[in-house]
Amino acid sequence: MTDGYILFDLPEGQEPADRAFLEGLGHQVKVCHGPPQGAICPILTDEGCPLAEGAHGIVFEFDLDRPQQRAILRKYKKTLRDDVPIRVAVRPDQTERYHGLLGGLRTWTWTPVAGDLDGLAAEVESNQR
Secondary structure, eight states: SSSEEEEEEOTOOOOTTTTHHHTTTTEEEEOOOOOOOTTTOOOGSTTTOHHHHHHHEEESSSTTHHHHHHHHHHHHHSSOOSSSSSSOOOHHHHHHHTTTHTTTSEEEEEOOOHHHHHHHHHHHHTTTT
């Protein structure tokens, strides 16, 4: 088992695709469904977010059409360690609309599957050496 975990940022009611696959590779998986409706995500306040800050990889599947979700991703890019790979699952129309925000990040315009997650897991493992 690796020391860290892969964090999935998912809308409420969703669970990570192929969680068992990642866990089979020895990666712990944690999930954040974001703040409750009307609340501000702690990473956008002085509180910070230990869950995100402790992650060794992030799969971001929040809707970028929501301003708070864009702000969270922007904060990740600004504050997380450079060795934390971030993958962003977006709709195809969002890649153009948010190209500035997505710059420097790898994006998926589909629901990630085992092969996608295997690549992420390999990058996480490589960064831990």
